[in-house]
Amino acid sequence: MDSSDERLESLTRNIEEYERRARRRVWISFSVPLFFGLLFLGYTLWQIQVYGEKLAGVQVELTKQTSDLNAAEGTLQAIQGDLNQSNETLDELQVTSTAVANDLRSSQDNLLQLADQLTQTTDELQRRSDFLAYSIEIDSSAIKEALFEYPSEAQVDLLNYILALQERRIPYDGNGFSEREGFNSPNFTVYVMQQCGLVSDDYGANSGPQSMLSVINQDELSIGDIVFDELGSGYSMFYFELGGGEKFLIGMTPAGILAVEPEFILAPKYFEVPYKPSGESQCPRGVPKS
C-alpha cells in the first residue's frame, strides 16, 4: 500500500504540475495575442497621431499656400484691373492719336496746299522778277522824239492809249476782258485793237490775235505790230521803238502793263496789225496822254 500511496501522491503532483502548465499555457495563449493586438492597435493609433500631426502641418502649409495664392490672385486681379484701365487709356490715346493723326493729315494737306500756293507765289515772284529783269523805263521825252518817226498817227495813238491804261494800273486777270476786271496778255492786245478800231468788236475773250491777224516774218515787223510767244506762255505784246532805234515791247503781264526788252519773248511769232493807210485812229480820246 505504501507504493500505492506514493503512486497516488506522484499522480497528484503530476496533475497539479499539469494544471499549472495548462493555466500558464492558457494565460500565454490569451495574453500574447492580446498584447500584440493591443500593441498593434496602439502603434496604429500612434502612427495615426504622428501622421495626423504631419498632415496638420501640411494643412497649415496648405492654408498658408492657399492664403498666398489668394493674395496672389487678389494681386493678379488688381493688376488685371490696372491692365484694363491701361487698356482703356490706351484706347482713348489711340482715339486721340487717330484724331491727332487726322488733324496732322489735314494739316499736312493744308501745308501741301500752302506749299503749292507758296510754289505758285514763288513762281509768280520769279515771273515778276523776270518781268522786272526785262522791263525797261520809258522816258517820255524819248517817246516824244520817237513818235515823229512812227509810220502814222495810229501807232502813236495806240501807244499813248496803252500808256494811259498803264497809268490807270489796269490789273492782270487770267480770264478777264474788261478794264474793271483786268486782262490777260492776248486779251489785252485784242481789247486795245478793238478800242482803237483795228479789229472787229465781235471778238471776245480768249480769241487771241493769232485768230484775227496775219503772220509776218521778222524782217516785215513794223512799229505797232504784235509779237506772240509760241512757247506757250501766251504773251502777246505790241512792238515799238524809242528814239535812237531802241526797240521794246509793251503789253499786259502778270505784273501789270509793262514795257520790256524784245528778248523777253523767247520764241517770237509776228503778226501784222491792220492799221488804216490813212493813219486814222479811233483810240479813245478821253484817256489822258502822257
Added chain:
Amino acid sequence: MALLVDHVYLDKLILNQRRAIRVYVLFTVALVVLGVVIMLLAFVLPSRLSQNSAIPEYILSGIFGIGGAFVTSLSGLPYKDIANRNDKIDAYEIMKEKIRMLGNVPKSKRAESEQQLEELSWKILEKMALS
C-alpha cells in the same frame, strides 16, 4: 480493502477541472467585454480624435472596429480546452458512479471488482488527468 481513488479524490479532481473551466470562462468573458468595449470605442472615440487630427473619422472607426473584432475572436480559443475538461468531468463522474455501485457487488466478488476498478481508475487517471 479501501480504494486509493475514492469519490473524495475524484471530487477534488472534478473541482479542479471546474475551477479551470471558470478561469477559461472568465478569460473568455473578459476578452469579449474588451472586444465589445473596443468596438464601442469605434463609435465614440474616432469622432473625438478626429477633432484634433487630420485623419478622417471613418478610418479611425474602421481601425477600432478591426481591433475589437480581433480581440473578441481571441475568446474562441479556450473552447477546445473547456470541452476537453467537460469530458474529463464526465469521466470522473462515471468513475464515481462505478465506485458507488461497488457497494452492491457481493462480498465474495468485491475484492476482485475493487482490484479491477482500481486498475481501471489508474489507467483513466493517468490518461485523462495528464492529457
